[in-house]
Amino acid sequence: NAGVTQTPKFRILKIGQSMTLQCAQDMNHNYMYWYRQDPGMGLKLIYYSVGAGITDKGEVPNGYNVSRSTTEDFPLRLELAAPSQTSVYFCASSTIYEQYFGPGTRLTVT
Amino acid sequence: KNEVEQSPQNLTAQEGEFITINCSYSVGISALHWLQQHPGGGIVSLFMLSSGKKKHGRLIATINIQEKHSSLHITASHPRDSAVYICASQPQGAQKLVFGQGTRLTINP
Numbered sequence: 001n002a003g004v005t006q007t008p009k010f011r012i013l014k015i016g017q018s019m020t021l022q023c024a025q026d027m028n029h030n031y032m033y034w035y036r037q038d039p040g041m042g043l044k045l046i047y048y049s050v051g052a053g054i055t056d057k058g059e060v061p062n063g064y065n066v067s068r069s070t071t072e073d074f075p076l077r078l079e080l081a082a083p084s085q086t087s088v089y090f091c092a093s094s095t096i097y098e099q100y101f102g103p104g105t106r107l108t109v110t
Numbered sequence: 111k112n113e114v115e116q117s118p119q120n121l122t123a124q125e126g127e128f129i130t131i132n133c134s135y136s137v138g139i140s141a142l143h144w145l146q147q148h149p150g151g152g153i154v155s156l157f158m159l160s161s162g163k164k165k166h167g168r169l170i171a172t173i174n175i176q177e178k179h180s181s182l183h184i185t186a187s188h189p190r191d192s193a194v195y196i197c198a199s200q201p202q203g204a205q206k207l208v209f210g211q212g213t214r215l216t217i218n219p
Contacts, residue, residue, distance in 0.1 A: 040211070041211060042209040042210055043198075043209040044209075045206055050205065088151065096205070098155045098158055099145075099155050101152070101153040103151070104152070104153075
């Protein structure tokens with residue numbers, strides 16, 4: 001199993017540009033999450049999904065959108081990127097016992 | 111509001127020392143998670159516990175539900191244990207986690 005994969009690993013965006021962060025898992029987990037981690041801060045939940053076709057907002061959803069058309073994929077869309085969205089983004093999937101994290105995407109908005 | 115507090119924020123120790131990291135949470139939970147974030151950034155799950163104590167190798171995690179407190183202990187610490195250790199609460203009835211800010215542990219040889 002590849003586990004949870006994320007692409008790209010790094011990205012630099014200009015203010016106002018848009019992009020999609022890709023996340024995929026091959027463990028057939030229903031639960032998937034997007035987190036952001038700012039320097040020196042804890043992980044914050046952006047959006048999560050309890051299964052294909054079902055998504056819900058987390059603590060910090062503004063400026064982001066998600067979709068979950070399949071069990072495997074959970075892309076995160078940034079529209080009109082802002083410097084405040086500079087962060088490391090982690091995707092995760094989970095069983096009821098354990099969370100599995102992707103390697104992260106380091107995004108800089110300038 | 112569901113909050114998770116960890117202490118200390120930073121901890122430096124010598125190889126071989128016994129390490130304790132503390133975590134307090136504010137609401138009833140179904141589980142408490144401990145995670146490790148490597149210097150390269152990757153995050154792995156260490157423990158999920160809802161009561162008592164769990165042990166894996168040199169790592170021990172305990173939880174006191176009544177006091178809303180958990181501890182992570184490392185015995186015979188080693189420089190490869192240097193990482194950020196993150197505590198996260200899983201509120202009752204929810205699958206999503208609330209994270210502490212993490213404890214940065216440095217073990218010097």
